[in-house]
C-alpha cells in the first residue's frame with residue numbers, strides 16, 4: 150500500500166476511534182442535558198456517533214434532530230442515515246441502509262463454506278471496470294465472479310426490495326438494467342482506497358446502488374475492514390476528510406448506499422493468515438439506464 | 449484568519465471545544481470543524497496559557513521563562529499554534545476591554 154493511502158487510513162482510524170470519541174460524546178451529551186439543545190449540537194452528536202461506527206446512536210440522533218426540526222422522525226428501521234442530511238461543511242451524508250441478521254445462521258455458514266471451497270476461483274481484483282490493470286496501491290481484494298450459493302436468493306431479494314431501497318436512499322424509481330454481483334474476500338492486508346463507484350452525472354447510465362453483504366466465521370478472526378462512507382458534495386465530487394459514517398463489517402450484515410458517494414475500505418488484519426478467516430462480502434452494484442426521471446435535489 | 453498574530457492579541461477559548469485524554473495525549477476537538485488537535489508538550493503549555501487575559505507577547509515571555517527556550521523559537525511556536533487553534537475555532541479573539 151502506498152504511504153499516502155496508509156496516512157489516509159490512519160486519519161480515518163484516529164477520527165473514528167470509538168475510545169477517543171466516547172468521552173467527547175459524553176461531554177456533548179452532558180452539554181445537551183444542561184442547555185436547550187440546538188440543531189448544531191444535535192448534529193454534532195449525530196456526527197460523532199456515526200464517525201465512531203455507533204449505528205444505533207446514529208439513528209436515534211437523527212430521529213432526535215428531525216423532531217427538533219418539527220418533523221416526525223418516522224424513518225424506516227432500515228434507514229440508519231436517511232437522505233438529505235448535510236454536514237457542517239456542506240457535504241451530504243451518504244444515505245445508508247443497514248440490515249443486520251440478514252440470513253439465517255445456517256445460510257450464512259453455507260455461504261462461507263462455499264467461499265472456502267472455491268478459494269482457487271478467487272482472483273485479485275482490478276481497480277475498476279474501466280482499468281483492467283491490477284493495482285496494489287489502490288486496492289487489495291480477492292474476487293470470485295462465479296459464486297453460485299445463495300445467488301438466486303440475493304437476486305430475488307433485490308428484485309422484491311428495490312423500490313423500498315430507492316425510497317430510503319432518496320432515489321427515483323429507476324428501472325434496474327442489470328446487477329453486477331460478485332463474492333469478495335479481504336485477507337490480511339486487504340483494503341480499498343477512497344473511490345466512488347460511479348462518477349457520471351446521476352441521469353446517465355451506470356451504477357446507482359452499491360450494496361454489500363458481509364459474511365464469514367460467526368466469530369470473526371479478522372479485525373479492520375471497516376467501510377468508511379465519506380460525506381460528499383455530489384455536484385463537484387468534493388468529499389470530506391473529517392466527516393464520514395463508519396460501518397463495521399459485522400458478519401450477516403447487509404448495507405446499501407448510492408454509488409456516487411465516496412467510500413473506502415480500511416485495511417484488514419487476519420493474523421492467522423487463513424483464507425477462511427478473511428473478511429468476506431457479496432458485493433454488488435445495481436445499474437440503471439440513462440433516464441429523465443425527477444432526481445431529488447435533496448442529495 | 450491571520451497567520452501572524454499581533455503581539456497585543458488576546459485569545460480566549462471558545463465554547464466549541466470538546467477535550468479528552470487518549471493514550472496519555474490530550475486531544476481537543478473543534479465542534480466547528482470536527483478535527484482533532486493533539487496537544488504535545490509545547491501545545492499543551494500554549495493551550496493552558498490562553499486564558500482570555502494574557503496577550504500573545506505575555507504568553508511568549510511566560511513560556512520562554514518557564515521552559516528556557518530561545519525567544520525566536522518560542523515566538524514562532526506560540527504564534528503558529530495559536531493561529532492553528534484560531535483556524536479550528538478552538539479559540540477566538542477576546543473582546544477588547
Ligand SMILES: [Fe+2]
Nearest residue numbers: 344345346412
Ligand atoms: Fe466501491
